[in-house]
Amino acid sequence: MDEVTRTTYETVAKRWKHGWELHIDGIGVTQSRTLLDAETMVRDYLAMLLDISEDSFDVRITPEIGIGAEGEVLELRHADQEPGAARKRAVEQRRGPASR
Numbered sequence: 001m002d003e004v005t006r007t008t009y010e011t012v013a014k015r016w017k018h019g020w021e022l023h024i025d026g027i028g029v030t031q032s033r034t035l036l037d038a039e040t041m042v043r044d045y046l047a048m049l050l051d052i053s054e055d056s057f058d059v060r061i062t063p064e065i066g067i068g069a070e071g072e073v074l075e076l077r078h079a080d081q082e083p084g085a086a087r088k089r090a091v092e093q094r095r096g097p098a099s100r
Helices: 038-050 076-095
Strands: 008-016 019-024 028-032 058-064
Touching (some): 008 038, 019 038, 038 058
Antiparallel strands (some): 008 019, 019 028
């Protein structure tokens, strides 16, 4: 019997104000709030767009992690928390030294 090769859809997750943009190579873009639900969102999008079963292909998501608000390199496990942390730092800076 011949082995069936499954299609793998390469996806780059790019951080934005409201979560993550999921750029599916050669297909299109969808979104998710967190990286935890990114694969589900990509599967739903591809199944609807291509009229295929959600479990008939593989998905590989590569987060595009960059520089945080204070210049530090973000680690994957902290990437979803960065927007909230940046807001907190901004509030603390507005309050000035008396609040620290």
